[in-house]
Amino acid sequence: MSNSENPIEKTIMFSTDLTARCDRPMDRACRLAKTLPAKLVICHVLEHGQYGKEAVAAATADIEMHLASCEMDAEIIIQRGDIVAKIIETAESVGADLIVAGVARVGKLGDLVIGTPLERIIHHSPIPVLIVKNRAFTDYDLxxxxxxxxxxxxxxxxxxxxxxxxxxxxxxxxxxxxxxxxxxxxxxxxxxxxxxxxxxxxxxxxxxxxxxxxxxxxxxxxxxxxxxxxxxxxxxxxxxxxxxxxxxxxxxxxxxxxxxxxxxxxxxxxxxxxxxxxxx
The missing domain is CATH 3.40.50.620 (HUPs)
Incomplete structure (x- = not known):
């Protein structure tokens, strides 16, 4: 599905909470950005009480470290406030064609989604949401x-x-x-x-x-x-x-x-x- 010679026309926004399993959707978002191709935006919403400059710097550094391992450039946006509202608001403001998100742990996906911020994003986002559960070993081909x-x-x-x-x-x-x-x-x-x-x-x-x-x-x-x-x-x-x-x-x-x-x-x-x- 590689279109590396095509001009970038799409925008992907990866929503990360910086937990351990975010490496899967991060890798998928990077892979998609390269193969579609698309501009990559990474958004992290700080939790309540973590709004200081140190928290912003730490989150940015964490994202930059993973980007370096992917050999990928991206726009990094750190937000404060309600997680769901800020993710959707940011995706709309950057003109995202796709929101990429992950799940918290291995298991039945429904058990991981129902009642979570991800469920509310799926319900309310006007932008399609890619729920990544598996490692990005290969491109999507069907x-x-x-x-x-x-x-x-x-x-x-x-x-x-x-x-x-x-x-x-x-x-x-x-x-x-x-x-x-x-x-x-x-x-x-x-x-x-x-x-x-x-x-x-x-x-x-x-x-x-x-x-x-x-x-x-x-x-x-x-x-x-x-x-x-x-x-x-x-x-x-x-x-x-x-x-x-x-x-x-x-x-x-x-x-x-x-x-x-x-x-x-x-x-x-x-x-x-x-x-x-x-x-x-």
Missing amino acids: LVAATDFSAPSAYAIKQATQIFAGLPIHIVNAFHVPFEGFLHSDKLTEEFRTEQYLQMVKFVEQLRLTGSGAPKVSHIIEYGSTSTVVLDEIKDLNSNLTVIGTHGTGGFRANMFGSMARSLIDYIPTDILAVRQKPK
Whole structure:
């Protein structure tokens, strides 16, 4: 995905709390800045009571040391105040196309996100958030996107293909047969599969991912739970980045796609690009 000869058109902002596991999102942010290519901005928000010059100098030195190991230049911004508000405010002020963030510890991603500043950033940021869980050993080379054919999932896919221009995208839909406990039959399942397939074809057409530079698009319809189907596709295709859309009103809505987004964040082991659809 290297575009080192292309002019820098994008801006990535990495939000760091300077804890031990921030090396993973830091390395990913640096790698993306080199390969997209993009300008890199690093933002750290000082905790309450650490607003002195010494705290600013220490945070700046810590970031500069890691940048030196990455052989990367970046704009460093140290903020004071509410973590979530300052991260979003800074990302908007620098014109960021992507916010890169990490998780606090190894484990289920949902356990690490729910109720944390990262959850609130995902809910409220108008800018896509890349949640980095894994080490950046390789570039991203394939996007796997979950969809229920909703507007938020369509918006997420379009944003992903703009940020990661040129990468192929594999769109996944999982389905169940309504009232299958009472109506289950192989014939009925195949009828629903056909119906879902036709919806997928229409959905992909409406994305309008065509023309010069358009990504290669593939798609699949499978019977089963969304998390299981998406995970199977990730394993089969050896993908390391999953795309999901979220609703931006008070957290993940308790509807089909909101529940799906939360389940994927909790269950999928890859890095995740979470995209919130802007309110109309």
